Amino acid sequence: VVTVVTVRSVTVQPNRSGIGIPGGTVTFKHTVLNTGTLADSFALTVTQSIQGWNVRFQDVNGNPITATGTLQPSDSEDIWVVRFVPDNQPINTVEQFLVVATGTVEPAGTRPTGTALDTISVINGNLDLTKSVANETTPGNGQDGKPGEVMVYTVTYRNLGNASITDVKIFDAIPFNTQYVALSRTGSNWRFSTDNGATYGSNETEPGTPTSATNIRWDIGTLAAGATGTVSFKVTIK
Known part of the structure; x- marks a missing residue:
């Protein structure tokens, strides 16, 4: 008897770090990889250490997205995360974002998640x-x-x-x-x-x-x- 084990899992890589200026934008590229044994699509969200920054996910063509396409096992998709630094953000602020990819096929509470940590340091424009x-x-x-x-x-x-x-x-x-x-x-x-x-x-x-x-x-x-x-x-x- 052959037992087939089904697994749903995902990774988001890599962690990123960069700089931004008040009123500017910072864009990081990540790769979402389906590391499971079943096809899935993954919703994209972020959590922020400091609230008030606007965030947008984009595909390779610059189109806004909220999720990946359907990824077969071992397939991946590149995504771009654009952050808009508030005009009044104090210099030397360090903001951290957790980029989260969550499976959409399984019922809530059992969906796989993968994360990457992005860090942005706000500097003087000069x-x-x-x-x-x-x-x-x-x-x-x-x-x-x-x-x-x-x-x-x-x-x-x-x-x-x-x-x-x-x-x-x-x-x-x-x-x-x-x-x-x-x-x-x-x-x-x-x-x-x-x-x-x-x-x-x-x-x-x-x-x-x-x-x-x-x-x-x-x-x-x-x-x-x-x-x-x-x-x-x-x-x-x-």
């Missing part, structure tokens, strides 16, 4: 941030890498305004499917998070287990008009 990545293990590969290789992420910051910006903070996330390399961060007044940016540890203290790091923050302080600088960290690709 603060310009540019992020770059380079392969340290194989420099000739540029931005490309493979498991075991070390990548260097660098953030260059500049005050584009004609007045100082106070309380400047730079937030970044350890990329999906990588691990932070111990003692590789540069700059000063940095702090690490091991819970996707919900909390940060002590100033200039690395996590007890460096590979558990999920986010890093630099407290730059006051940045004079026209001033610029760089910070960086390294990761190993899993």
